[in-house]
Amino acid sequence: MQIRTKFALLFILIATSIVITFSVIIYALYSNDQKKEFYSRLKAKALTTARLYSKDVKEINYKLLKVIDKNSVNSFPDERVVLYNILGLKVYSSPDDSNIAFLPPELLSNIKLHQEYYSNNNGNAVLGLVYKGSSDRLIVVASGYDKYGNDSLSFLAKTLIVACFITVIIIGLIGFFFSEQALKPIREMVRQVENISASNLNLRVKTKNKKDEIARLAINFNEMLNRIQQSFEMQKSFVSNASHELRTPLTAMTGELEVALLNDGSPIEYKEILYSVLDDVKSLNNLTNGLIELNRANMDVSFFKKYPVRMDELMWQSRSELLKRHPDYSVSIIIGNFPDDENKLIINGNHILKTALINLMDNACKFSPDRQVHVSFNVSDGLITLAFTDHGIGIPAEDLKNIFQPFYRAGNAQNFSGHGIGLSLTNRIIQLHGGNMSIESVENDHTTVTIVLPAGK
Template identity: 35%
Template sequence: MKIRTRLTLLFTAVIAMLLVAFALVIYLAYSDNREEEFFKRIRQQAITRADLLLNARVSPKTLQIIYDNTPNALSREEVAIFDSTHTLLYHDAVESDLIKETPEMMQKIEQKKQIHFYEQGKQAIGFIYYHNRKPYLITAAAYDAYGFAKLHRLGIILLITCLVSTVFIFLAAQFLAWQALQPVSQLVQEVEHISATKLNLRVQEGNRKDEIAELGITFNRMLDRLEQSFNAQKAFVSHISHELRTPLAAIVAELGLASSRDRSLAEYQQVVQRTQDDAQKLVRLSNDLLDFAKASYDETEIAFKPLRLDELLLDAQQKVLKQQPDYKASFEFHNEPEQDEWISVNGNWYLLEVAFANLIENGCKFSADQHVTVGISYSQQFTVLEFKDHGIGISPEDLPYIFQPFYRGKDHPTITGNGIGLSLVQKIISLHHGIVLVSSQPGSGTTFIVKIPHL
């Protein structure tokens, strides 16, 4: 069921129930009022009859004649008058005797002074009437044909009104639902025109105040993120293609030259060495790309557990020195941890080892002495690691872009690398809810500061 239909039916049902409730209140209120008014009228008629009998001294036979000749008066009300000893003084219709005045009824009237009840579908009343300080018991009963006819007509009018109103409410609800959801329909039509080749398109944001406008604004923000991600993916693929093409082309060229004619053993060894260097570049690039992909996983898909950072840094140091024996890395504790948990974090060993190895290798690579110092300190919330070198530094022009994938500084193009390391570091530290800061002065060295929440 569409939202428009659901809203229409819901709105119609709610308003219809309110109308029915309102109609029932009117009907029941009128019914109670009719009943109360009719009890008053038959009491008044009974008192009039008693006045004629007791005050005007009209004989019972004359009153009977008057009663017989007024057949429509108050729907043939029957009145009975008794004295204090329960002796019948007058009765409008002794033959029918609608109200069977039992001793219990008479006693009840004397106790309560006045009672209301129904007898054979007719309203009846019993009360005490005083004349010359003498009590008389009077009963009267009648059927309110006129009042019930009006009540019946009122019920029909209310029923028809509710039905007709429900139809109009349904039509109005359809119009209002269409009016309210029209911006959503327009939004759907605009979204259908957006595709992978048209990510620059945006939906209308309306008045930027209501909920539909908020939906449009949120959707446009999502499109902005998708477009940025899509462009980043295209740039990433382009960089990968370029990085792969360069060593592969070099390998093909070297092998082609080597096979073009006979060469000496030394020349063949040089070809093999250059080919091996290019193959190592491919291996390093492949490993970096795999690590980059792992760091791009959803956090919920990565296994985290408590780790000691000092042990992890030692493993990262050994990993770097195994590949580059000339590199050197030393560790300094700036302050002693107050608790063992301050040296431990909740993380993934493999990814953090890759990040720290990249920072150590990066510092050694760009330093003349190939040495990096790792400082370790703590705060109430973070474990802080400082990777400091005394190398060539980073120029102010390059500094804003060093964490972008495949970005390489223009001042040192001869130093090998593929531009993935620092972007990989930032992704890994972000996965661990940490931050990476950098400060550098050209010619004076660079310091990378890593802050990771400890246990």
């Protein structure tokens, strides 16, 4: 069942329940009022007859009372008033009813006990009461049929049923109309979403109203599409660049080995070819390791386990490991603000953070003629700041905006070994640790890479 139909049926059910409830209440109140009104009329008739019969009104005799009862304009169908003395013996009846000479004992006892008795069954009402005159006491029993009240109730019931039926139809039409209008933007959004596929991720869901919930849903969906499109483009770029970077050393190795097989060279020449192939293998190994690290850095954060890491110790470990690989490098560390509380040196990190520090030191030394990098270490206001400064080739201003893209290399770095993975990997690692990374550079002068990480366990 469609949501539109569900909404409409729910609307009809609620509205119908309300209409029926109010109709029942109206009918019950009117019925109760009719019974009270007929009771008042019946009681007035009984008391009037008893008063006229008793000795309280001397001008009225038995025959005159008969005439008055017979010609009363306020009588109702099956009207009958019977007067009994205190012993239950009938003394007057209007109209004459010789069949009931005595009042039934149970009814007599009930009237005497409660001074008044009344019942109304579908309009057939019976009222019994004790009339206390100035000189005598009478038991008055009045009965009649409330034809007018029953007819009115019957007409009201039919009117309410027809009104409910018509109201339900109108409410149903209104419910379907408004559910159609309310869900129209969603249907339009569904239609637009159905046209979006992997081949046209540039399409977006259009929104007319920027404030309602559906518009916010469309905006959030568009933002999700932006992220998906960005991921697709990054994946395509990654695959393309990775394929190119992997092909280059493999092509070089293939060419060198083919040349070696075609020519009969000396052992020295073969040794030189093997050294060249070994360099290509190392380059291929470094590229593969870089791709693995980049993939790990881009994994879901929920799988990225963290534990306490002391940053000053990690920095010294990174320096030692880099110098073992490249003894010709020079890494000087300058300690600035150093806290007394060692907890301020600890961050929630992962061993992959060492990869980021080594990459920054390695890049600085590799692109500097003197193979030197100066690292400043400062802790303040709950933040750990590391700045890596070198005096090398620098980065052109037009390349700075793309420097964090995977496989991107600045124009003046093409003659240096590398694959353009390091800075992209490092930036992602810093982001995973809740930090940020920035670069300030002047071409052919210096480059300073600054990372800021939150301190504390």
